[in-house]
Amino acid sequence: MATLTLNPSLPLPIFPLPLPSPLRRRSAASTAARTDGSAPVLPPVVVASTRRRLFIWMLLENHCFVDFNMETASQHFDPRTFSIKLWPPSGSTRLMLVERMTKNLSTESIFSRKYGLLSKEEASENAKRIEDACFAAANEHFNKEPDGDGSSAVQLYAKETSKLMLEVLKRGPRPKEDGEVTVVGESRPLGKTVFDISGGRRAFIDAEEARELLSPLTEKGDLYTKICFSNRSFGIDAATVAEPILTSLKKQLKEVDLSDIVAGRPEDEALEVMRIFSLALEGCVLRYLNLSDNALGEKGVRAFGALLKSQNSLEELYLMNDGISEEAAKALNELVPSTEKIKILHFHNNMTGDEGADAISQILKRSPALEDFRCSSTRVGSEGGIALSEALEACTHLKKLDLRDNIFGVDAGIALSKTIGKLVGLTEVYLSYLNLEDQGAIAIADALKQSAPSLDVLEIAGNEITAKAAPALAECVVSKQFLRKLNLSENELKDEGAVLIGKALEGHTQLKELDLNTNMIRRVGARCLVQAVSSKPDFVLLNINGNAISEEGIDELKEILKASNKSVGVLGPLDENDPEGEGEEEGEEEAEGEEGTAGDEGELESKLQELKV
Structure with missing residues (x-):
């Protein structure tokens, strides 16, 4: 004790x-109680x-x-x-x-x-x-x-x-030096083009404070093209002060950040503030608009309706952490008439759901120039995932795709694989925590193998992927020689999968990070991974924490790194490694088949023959 x-x-x-x-x-499925009632x-x-x-x-x-x-x-x-x-x-x-x-x-x-x-x-x-x-x-x-x-x-x-x-x-x-971003009490711009009050204290501001903070915007001869009001909570009186100032800047503004501008305000007041800003900026020819962190919901989206409907040249639109529900997503689809020029569209951390995803998919179909799409943590299930996947086919210029932390499942994963196979320009793909399982992961790996030749980031963590999918993943990895980061953590690849992944990475000279933490890997798999990365000149982190590598195995890994003139710090922390886990699992295997580790290693080596490198 x-x-x-x-x-x-x-x-x-x-x-x-x-x-x-x-x-x-x-x-x-994995958390459900067993049939006998046990945990x-x-x-x-x-x-x-x-x-x-x-x-x-x-x-x-x-x-x-x-x-x-x-x-x-x-x-x-x-x-x-x-x-x-x-x-x-x-x-x-x-x-x-x-x-x-x-x-x-x-x-x-x-x-x-x-x-x-x-x-x-x-x-x-x-x-x-x-x-x-x-x-x-x-x-x-x-x-x-x-x-x-x-x-x-x-x-x-x-x-x-x-x-x-x-x-x-x-x-x-x-103390603030010349040219730095605004802090409390000062509102000097960056080169007379950027006006930013987000660096001050996060608090409610009244009419008097608004008048003082925004006074530089009233000076003649300024060239402001970007404003950022984030991190300040505007009431109706403060918004009323800002209204004529914003109206006077309509013709020159190109980028507007109104994220987090009504924190702590009652709903009625917050909606009125949004309407005031929306009407003041209506008609601006913007390329960048950020309305994140405002708990918009459908009412908030419609409060910004005048501004949204007047935009025909938007290239970047951010609506993260905004309470974008099914109804709010439908309102967006209705109020954003032109998306032909949009390159970046972010919906992270909303409660969109399947029907909301269907509305967003309609926006995607009208966004042929899209390069960066983020719809992570939005509670999208299988039906919504399929709708988004099919709509993304229209986004032939897509480079960055982030759909993490949704409930796609196998069917949506397969639908996504059909689209990914057509997106040849992808450079970053984030598909962690989508419940893809082996079938979905294999489909996506096979699709990527035929597309995205310049892929440099691939994340498929937390998808219940087992060694069954490892050959497909390994062949995909072999075809991506520009990979800088590969994340397969929190799966169940075990030694067999780790060996195949390690073998597949032998020629990747640009690789910097490899994450296979919490994969039930033991000494054999860990050794193969370390051998694969030890000779890479720019490699910085191998995360194999949370596995079951024996103490002798850890010592062996460090010796391999030292022999290659690599710092043992490349291994990263091993505080969650369970050195006892290897012995327990090996003991069970010996009891069943009396083959032990040597048998495992032989079987793993034979698997390598199936991998075309």
Whole structure:
């Protein structure tokens, strides 16, 4: 039993970490209860990963729990005895902490009212600097601590992070130099063409503040072509002040960013503000329009109707995190009359659903110049996925396709494969978490093999892909010699799939990142992956965390890298690797067939003969 007691008086502006994605991304089929009423069994590596992540998550969440009993926690996972180390945190965990700190440093608080609010850029710089410094200090402490489990290192990490964040908040934003983006109290443009007030404090603004902030727009002789009002919440009085100013700029504006301009406002007031801005800008000949983060819904879309209907030259349209429902999507299809010139169309993080996707597909059919389409996290199922896939055939200039985190399933995956085979200009494809399974993944891999010769990013993570689909994936990879990044994480490729992927990547000199974390890979597969990337001059990260590689296997991987003059840091974090998992699985195999690892390796080698490289 491991017991920790933490000091509740220490501030900790770091928020809870998400549980490992394998638990969040499991399909309905894999999470359903068994017929005998028992709970489904997770792979050993996922269980071990969850134990460790849950403990650190609870540790960082409140900084105040007492006597957390590891034996009690383990009862919820597995009755076996286990031991974990709390340090070091994984790379993804550190990145999450930086993101949380950035958000806290750039959000209005009692400190920002007194000392000023940091811009997102400055907050991000400080967050990275703080995390690096605190990690280094905690890591040095960990190397010296007698207990060796990392608990005191985590406490030091949290304490120092809190202290340094407080110092940054009290110091406030750095003095602005000539040419920088606007901060609170100042509205100087970038080269008299860009007017941006998003860098100031995020707060409601009234008529007086609006008059002061927007005063540079009234000066004669300006050449403003882009305005950004993001990160400020306009009321009706402030919008009324802005209306004549915007009207006076109609003939020169080309880019307008009105994202996040009504945060915290009552619906009626927010809709009226949208109507005021819409009428003021009606008739502008815009190439760029961003209406994201406004919780539009159908009412909001129609409130911007005058502006949308007057646009015939739009090249970029962003409607992310806007509550774009089925009705809102239909309103967009109705109100955006001309999309012939649109090159970028983003609908990320909405509640579009299948019928909404059908409305968006009508827009796609009228967008032959589209190069970048993002419809990720929009709750689109099989029917909507098929509609979008078929509509994308009209977008023959498409370069970047992002459909991540939807519920397409196999049928939509097959429909998408038919379209992908015709999109020869694709350079980036993001198809993670679509429930493609083997059949859908094979169809897409076969389609890509015949198209997209310049593909440099391919992500198909979290699709329940097994070793059955590995030969098709490997042959697809072989045909993509310009790949810079390949992500097949959170699948079930195992050693057989890993060996085939590793063999397929032998000639890819431009590869920089390869991610096969959480794939039930053991020593054999991991060795093949490391051998494949060790000679690549620009390679920076191989993520094989969350697998079941023995300690001896890890040592072997490091020796391979050293022999190739590669830093062992290329391996990335291995904190969620389960070194016991390999032995358990091998033991089961020996009990069944008495073949062991040698038999596995022989079978894997024979599979290589089927791969045409």
